[in-house]
Amino acid sequence: CAWSIERPPGDTAGCTFCHTSSEERCSTCHQRHQFSPAVARHAEQCKTCHWGKDHRDWEAYDIGLHGVVYQVNKWDPKQFDWTKKLADADYVGPTCQYCHMRGGHHNVQRFGTVYTSMGMSMADRGAPIWKEKRERWASVCDDCHSPRFAKENLQALDEACKDAGLKYRETFKVAEDLVKDGVNDPMPKDLCPDWSGQHVWSLKIGAYHDDPAFGGKAGESGEFRMSNCSDIERLCFESVGYFQTYIMKGMAHGSWNDATYSDGSFGMDRWLVNVKQDASQARRLAAIEKKVGVTWVPESFWKTGKWLDQLTGPYIVKNHPGKTIFDLCPDPGWLDTHHAPAEEV
Numbered sequence: 001c002a003w004s005i006e007r008p009p010g011d012t013a014g015c016t017f018c019h020t021s022s023e024e025r026c027s028t029c030h031q032r033h034q035f036s037p038a039v040a041r042h043a044e045q046c047k048t049c050h051w052g053k054d055h056r057d058w059e060a061y062d063i064g065l066h067g068v069v070y071q072v073n074k075w076d077p078k079q080f081d082w083t084k085k086l087a088d089a090d091y092v093g094p095t096c097q098y099c100h101m102r103g104g105h106h107n108v109q110r111f112g113t114v115y116t117s118m119g120m121s122m123a124d125r126g127a128p129i130w131k132e133k134r135e136r137w138a139s140v141c142d143d144c145h146s147p148r149f150a151k152e153n154l155q156a157l158d159e160a161c162k163d164a165g166l167k168y169r170e171t172f173k174v175a176e177d178l179v180k181d182g183v184n185d186p187m188p189k190d191l192c193p194d195w196s197g198q199h200v201w202s203l204k205i206g207a208y209h210d211d212p213a214f215g216g217k218a219g220e221s222g223e224f225r226m227s228n229c230s231d232i233e234r235l236c237f238e239s240v241g242y243f244q245t246y247i248m249k250g251m252a253h254g255s256w257n258d259a260t261y262s263d264g265s266f267g268m269d270r271w272l273v274n275v276k277q278d279a280s281q282a283r284r285l286a287a288i289e290k291k292v293g294v295t296w297v298p299e300s301f302w303k304t305g306k307w308l309d310q311l312t313g314p315y316i317v318k319n320h321p322g323k324t325i326f327d328l329c330p331d332p333g334w335l336d337t338h339h340a341p342a343e344e345v
Contacts, residue, residue, distance in 0.1 A: 002223035003202075003237075006195035006312040018049040038082040043070055043095040050096075053242050055118070056249050056258065061096060063262075064255030069093030099140050110136070119161045119248020120240055157251040160259060164244045167268045171239050174279045175203060175232045180213045183286040184230050188215045188222075190298035193313030195223050196325040202233050220326075228308060232278050235271045243267035 004015045028049075030040045039045065043061065051058035061067040070093050073079040079092040086097060086104040100108050116123045116130070123130050134154050141150030178184040179201055188199045200216035202225040210218055224237045243263050250259030258264055289296060308314065316325060 002195040008310040046096045060249040060253040060255040060258045064253040118245045164247045171272045186302045197316035239271040
C-alpha cells in the first residue's frame, strides 16, 4: 500500500519482512533447517505474518471456536496427527492449513479471505465471482458441518459487512463534507506532498470520489494515510482498515468477540462518535473565527520536518519538479488505483 511504501525503509520493517523476503518462499512455512511438513501443518506456522491490526487472521482464529478446539487438543496425537498428509488429515477441529490449503493445495488464495477486499467492499451474493467463492467455502465447511450451516454463516458474514459498510459510509460522509466546506484541519493543500507527489485528499481513492474539492485531476488517486493528516482522516482509515476488517475476519473464523466487542462493530461505533464530535468542534471553531475575523494559517509542521522530508512525496517534488509518481512510472501496474481489478468488475 502506498501509505506504507511512502515511508522510510526503517519505518516499515515489519511490512517488508512479510511482503518481500518471506512471501512465496517454501521456507517461510516449512522452516529453514527443519523443512518439516509436520511443523508446517501447525496453525502457529501462519502466525508470524497473519496477525496484527490490518490483517487480524491469527487473533480471529485463535480466540474463535475453531482456535479454542485446536489449542486445547493440539498436543493429543489422537486428535491431531501431524504425521499424516494434509489430504489425509482427520482433525477434531480445523487448522489454518486444513481450510486454506485443503488437501495440501498450495494456492492459499483459492480458499483465502480474499473476499470483497477483506470485508471492506459489499458482496453481491448472486455475482458469479462471489457465488463461486461462497460455494468453495461451503464445500470446506461441510467436511464437518451441514451445507446449510455453512451457507447461513456466510450470509451472516455478508450481513455483518453490510452493516459495517453503512456505518463507515456515514463516517466518511462527515469527513468528506468537512473537506468540501474547507474546514478540515489540515486541508490536503496544507500538507507535505502525498505519496505520489501531489496534494490529493487521502480518502479520495481511485475514481470513486472524483471531485475537484479533493485535489488532483480526474482519475488521480489519494491513498489511506495514518500519519500527517487530520485526526478525522486517520479515524476514517482505522474504521475501515482495522475495525471493518475485524468484523469480516471475526465472522469468517467464528470469533464473535472479534466481530463485535474487540474493536469490531463496537470499535466502529467509537470512531463514528469521535469523528462526529471532532467535526462538530471544527465547524463551531470555524464559525467563531469567521465572526471575529481570524484568518487561520496552518502550522508549518504539517508541511516539513526531519521525518516528513524522508517521505516519497517531498522527495519527488524536490528531485523531479513538476512530476508525479505516475510520470516517473508511466506504466504503473500495481500503482494503478484508478480501476478495480478486472476480476472484481
